[in-house]
Amino acid sequence: MAQLAVSVAGLSLRNPLLSASGTFGHGLEMRHVVAPSLVGALVSKTVTPRPRPGNAMPRIQETEAGLLNSIGLENRGMQSYLDTTLPEVAGADTVIITNIGGETEQEFAEIAAAFDGRPEIDAFELNLSCPNVDGGALPYSTDPKTAERVVASVRAVTRKPLFAKLSPNVTRIEDIAVACERGGADGLTAVNTVLGMSIDWRTGRPGLGTIVGGYSGTAIKPIALRCAWQCARAVSLPVLGCGGVRCAEDVLEFLAVGCSAVQVGTANFGEPGLLARMPAELDRLLDDAGFASVEDLIGSVRGGSRAEVPG
Amino acid sequence: MPAPPPDARSFRSELIDVRPTGDDGVVLRVRPTIELPALRAARFFMLRRDDELSPAIPRPFSVYRVREDGSIEFLIKVMGRGTRALAESVPGTTLVTVGPLGNGWPVLGGDAEPLVMIGGGIGSVPFYMAIEQALAGMEGAPPVAAPDITFVYGAAHAGLLYDIEVFERLGVRVIAATDDGSRGFHGNVVQALEAEWSNGRLPERVRVLTCGPDPMMEAVARVARDRDLPCWLSLETYMGCGVGICNGCAVRTAPGGPFGDWPIAKCCVDGPVFPAAALALD
Ligand SMILES: Cc1cc2nc3c(=O)[nH]c(=O)nc-3n(C[C@H](O)[C@H](O)[C@H](O)COP(=O)(O)OP(=O)(O)OC[C@H]3O[C@@H](n4cnc5c(N)ncnc54)[C@H](O)[C@@H]3O)c2cc1C
Ligand SMILES: Cc1cc2nc3c(=O)[nH]c(=O)nc-3n(C[C@H](O)[C@H](O)[C@H](O)COP(=O)(O)O)c2cc1C
Ligand code: FES
Secondary structure: OOEOOEEEOOEEEOOOEEEOOOOOOOOOOOOOOOOHHHOOEEEOOOEOOOOEOOOOOOOEEEOOOOEEEOOOOOEOHHHHHHHHHHHHHOOOOOEEEEEEOOOOHHHHHHHHHHHHOOOOOOEEEEEOOOEEHHHOOEEHHHOHHHHHHHHHHHHOOOOOOEEEEEOOOOOOHHHHHHHHHHHOOOEEEEOOOEEEEOEEOOOOEEOOOOOEEEEEOHHHHHHHHHHHHHHHHHOOOOEEEEOOOOOHHHHHHHHHOOOOEEEEOOHHHHOOOHHHHHHHHHHHHHHHHOOOEHHHHOOOOOOOOOOOOOO | OOOOOOOOEEEEEEEEEEEEEOOOEEEEEEEEOOOOOOOOOOOEEEEEEOOOOOOOOOEEEEOOEEOOOOOEEEEEEOOOHHHHHHHOOOOOOEEEEEEEEOOOOOOOOOOOOOEEEEEEHHHHHHHHHHHHHHHHOHHHOOOOOHHHEEEEEEEOOHHHOOOHHHHHOOOOEEEEEEOOOOOOEEOOHHHHHHHHHHOOOOOOOOEEEEEOOHHHHHHHHHHHHHOOOOEEEEOOOOOOOOOOOOOOOEEEEOOOEOOEOOOEEEHHHHOOEEEHHHEOOO
16 A cells, blocks of 8 residues: 655645546535545636636537637636535535636735635635736736736735646746746646647638637646646746646656646546546555655656757 | 536446447447436436547437346437447447436426427437336326327438337327428428428427427427427537536526526536526527
């Protein structure tokens, strides 16, 4: 029996397996399929101060090796989360991380302040892929200065652990990682979806109602792994790896490049019971490879020289 | 929070038979590895092959029939990658199976108006068990008499009236309608329905159930609204998860209807069957 428990930013997780935001509901919707007591933590879908009905259909389109989505952060807003979701989550036998978003720094601070007093919430994850309305609608995750400011504005109103969720759609993700650390984040999540699109050339019709959307699943694993590794090297914060994970082998790869725990997203759609099966698989793989604990594996990446010019 | 139904499970099933039907359809017969509860017609399962050739995201399919040995049949029209991977599978293939999901038709009892069921193409699937269950007495409700059930089955041409002879054996009136007149009524299902009414072969007051392409269902819902008839639609949206966790299956709702003022319902957990009055239809 390998030791699966990890400690991340002051949170004690029974194992390094988390759900990824937006791919496992808001709260305990999936408790009949995956008992909360089997996972390290559950991450909510992004909650915004005001309700958002989300984008036009179609909102999802599977392509050759991954999934495109443009849900548009559909959610019933902060008040509904406080009144309806949190009472359901109370007493859940796992760590609850609430993912929050906003269109301005004030909105991020507003929602974090409104949620700060709620004991059901163990930590926050900031969805920095939200468009910054004050900054020409560019996502916070694309500019170190705005990323730092938005993290700092949330830091000012809460002492709960704070994870900044980064986007892979940037030139140098390590610069954003460092900025978030400076802003006061306790950890990072790497990464959100990769921008993509699909089209039916015969009809000219794009697969998604919004034309461009977020690409996730198997295809993005190498991108996510690279981003997570770059973040883990650049900061002294724990990193939650995310992107394309669909089996225990993938989880261990993220740990090896320096992640402290791993989020599973799109793969939940492929098999909603996946997260319930993974802890035993992790245990078996670690045992077979002679690791006594997941902590022994974290950051074990070694060798190689970093090519400045790939290809 | 809309959650998946408490009886939904994520499990494996084994494909035991594949039978072609119509121009581009197959009937897959699968044996679940777990015991399933009684299945109300129009509930569905998410299915994909458990191998690397299959798309990673399962696709939703209505239950077609439950056989005496506990196996389940799905009737599938080949559309793209997901349905092709399933249709080309051989017996013995393992399928990732999630369900039963969704609400199913309302209880169809013999104590209300006669039933008119309108299926377009592959939209016929959820009506086989609807007819079977209504005739037998659905979940304790009084049985519906066979003459009180009319099934209008429409498609572009005869080759897309999948398994129509199997439906005909149920003993209720089946009216085929094809756009090209290759079988039954020459015209669409709405024209066939209007013809039935004008010939006096259908009572004025009926309950209407429909499943098929969106424009067809919208046309049927308009007819029902104009005649002030109760009407339910079983919607076939894109689905990412089928269990309420992705928000990919959004359906626009009518303001002030059963979903209150929130403009969106989830087809997978709030449906797939909706009363027409709950929906914002085009
Ligand atoms: C509750 C429910 C029950 C269903 N029951 C059945 C059933 O019993 N039998 C059956 O054959 N099918 C059924 N469907 C539809 C079936 O799920 C789709 O045909 C299937 O997902 C297509 O997958 P694909 O990978 O083969 O096609 P894709 O490669 O995804 O698409 C191929 C083509 O079909 C179109 N398409 C795909 N899905 C949809 C959709 N949902 N609505 C409109 N157009 C679409 C695409 O735009 C594209 O042009 C049901 C759907 C729902 C939601
Ligand atoms: C349907 C869908 C909805 C998502 N919604 C959110 C969201 O609300 N907030 C967020 O931070 N990330 C969201 N994500 C991104 C995931 O949390 C994750 O970062 C991304 O999908 C990559 O991981 P994966 O390949 O394991 O899915 C969503 C992803 C998908 C597929
Ligand atoms: S299909 Fe995922 S929420 Fe309905």
